[in-house]
Amino acid sequence: MLARLALPAHVVRHSAANAFADMRAIYTWRTWTFGWLGRMLAQVTFFVLLGRVVAGPEHATYLVIGNALMTCVIESLTVVASTTWERTAGTLALLAAAPAGPTWVFLGRSLQWPVSGTGTSLVALFLLGPFFGVTWRPEHIPVAALLVVLTAAGTYCFGLFLAALVLNAGRLRNVVPGVTALLMMAFCGVQVPIGYWPSWIGRIADIVPLTHLLHALRALTEDASSGYVFARAALGLLVGVFWLVMAHLAFESLLHRGRRRGTVDFDP
Numbered sequence: 001m002l003a004r005l006a007l008p009a010h011v012v013r014h015s016a017a018n019a020f021a022d023m024r025a026i027y028t029w030r031t032w033t034f035g036w037l038g039r040m041l042a043q044v045t046f047f048v049l050l051g052r053v054v055a056g057p058e059h060a061t062y063l064v065i066g067n068a069l070m071t072c073v074i075e076s077l078t079v080v081a082s083t084t085w086e087r088t089a090g091t092l093a094l095l096a097a098a099p100a101g102p103t104w105v106f107l108g109r110s111l112q113w114p115v116s117g118t119g120t121s122l123v124a125l126f127l128l129g130p131f132f133g134v135t136w137r138p139e140h141i142p143v144a145a146l147l148v149v150l151t152a153a154g155t156y157c158f159g160l161f162l163a164a165l166v167l168n169a170g171r172l173r174n175v176v177p178g179v180t181a182l183l184m185m186a187f188c189g190v191q192v193p194i195g196y197w198p199s200w201i202g203r204i205a206d207i208v209p210l211t212h213l214l215h216a217l218r219a220l221t222e223d224a225s226s227g228y229v230f231a232r233a234a235l236g237l238l239v240g241v242f243w244l245v246m247a248h249l250a251f252e253s254l255l256h257r258g259r260r261r262g263t264v265d266f267d268p
Contacts, residue, residue: 008104015108022082023112032116040071040120041128047191048132064132065221066190068124069151069214073184075117076155077177079110083163084173092167095255102255103248106160114152121148140220147217147233154209154240161243164250189214209243212236 027036044067051063083106086092095102122145126136136144162180166172185191187201188211194202205211216232 007100011100011104012108015105016111019109019112023116037120037123041124044068044071044124044128051191060132061134063191064129064134065125065218066214068129069121069148069210069217070185070190071124072114072117072121072148072152073155073210074181075120076114076152077159077181078113079156079159080163080166080177081173082110082113083160084167084170087167087170102251106163106251114156118148118152121152134221143220143229144217147213147220150233150237150240151210151213154213154236154243157240157244157247158209160247161250164247164254167254184208184210207239209236209240212239
């Protein structure tokens, strides 16, 4: 059993090394802090201030929690675009021929995004949140941090599934995560309660990890019972695992068809 787990862990570890090398090439600490992080904090502030004008100041807390958590979702969905880089770089055919499963390679290949997104959300929640009325009891801080990590990880798994669908349609690599993020902001409880929408939209939102983990985070700030918070968090975790399994099946199917038809090539 341990031997079977060792190879995937080895592949993920080495693939993640490439991911963080990409991160160092894209950002310095200055450009990440004053560029990306500043942009995300400005986005959270914009939606909170807009909501205060439209719906009143009593909604500021609701909006800052939702939009702060949403920042890690936006960044985690970047996996859709970065996964298509393998085809552009000409390495997809090599991955198809390699003995390691493609899922483990792609799982590690873009890990910089949920890690960076987690940092962004934590700063937004704990530094920006108090300016808009969000107060954190000391015992709630580690639980909130865990919920952010689970949200980034679950969204990353969902993004991997979308990446498998987009891998053969590189022109959509930026469209799909952008549209997906907007839909999640609208329908998963970020800007307005899910009950605002028709019930069928709520049922669709239930298959997104963000829906359950954001609900758990709001419940935490409202001093709900720990059992309720962890039950919603566990549900969000299960949904994330479901999408990881779906991503695995999608990657395996994609490369199996490519090998059989000879369509795995070096073209973008």
